[in-house]
Amino acid sequence: MEKASLTANLEYDISRPAIQVLLDTETGKEIRIALKGGQVMKRHRTPFPIVVEIFEGSINFGVNGEVLFLDKGALVALEGNVPHDLTAVKDSIVRLSLNKADSAKRVEAVAKDSQ
Template sequence: MKLASLVNDIQYNENRPTIQVLMETDAGKEIRIAFKEGQVMKEHKTPFPIVVEIFEGSIEFGVNGETHQLKKGDLIGLEGGVPHDLKAVETSTVRLSLNKADSAKRVEGVVNQ
C-alpha cells in the first residue's frame, strides 16, 4: 500500500511550476504540478498517453493550437505525441498521471525550457 497527498506540503517556485512525484506504482506515476498564477509549461509532447486533473485553480490547456479552459475537477486525457501546453490562470494544483514507462525527469525538462 502507498499513500500520498495532493494538498500536503505544496511548494511553489517563483519562476516556474514545481514538479513533485507523489507516487510510483507498477502501473504508473502520479505527479503534482504546482503553478503560481501566470506560470506556463511551454508546448511539448509525451511519448505515452497521459491524464491531467485540475485539482485546484484554473488552467488554460492548449491542444494542437486550441485552448481549453479547465477548472477544478476537470480531467483531460491525451494520447502520446499530441502537442499541448499549460498556463495557470490562477494559482493551481494539477495532478498528472503518467504511464510507467514515462519519466518524471522528462516532465521536469519541460518545466525548465
C-alpha cells in the same frame, strides 16, 4: 500500499512550475504540478498517453490549435505525441498521471525549460 497527498507539503516555485512525484507504482506515476498564476509549461509532447486533472485553480490548456479553459475538477486524457501546453490562470494544483514507462525527469525538464 502507498499513500500520498496533493496538498501536503505544497510549495510553489516563483520562477517555474514545481514538479513533485507523489506516487511511483508498478503501473504508473502520479505527479503534482504546482503553478503560480501566469506560469507556463511550454508546448511539449509525451511519448505515452497521459491524464491531467485540475485539482485546484484553473488553467488554459492548449491542444490541437485550441485553448481549453479547465477549472477545478476537470480531467483531460491525451494520447501520446500530442503537442500541448499549460498556462495557469490562477494558482493551481495539477495532477498528472503518467504511464510507468514515461519519465518524471522529462516532466521536470519541461518545467525547467519553461522558465
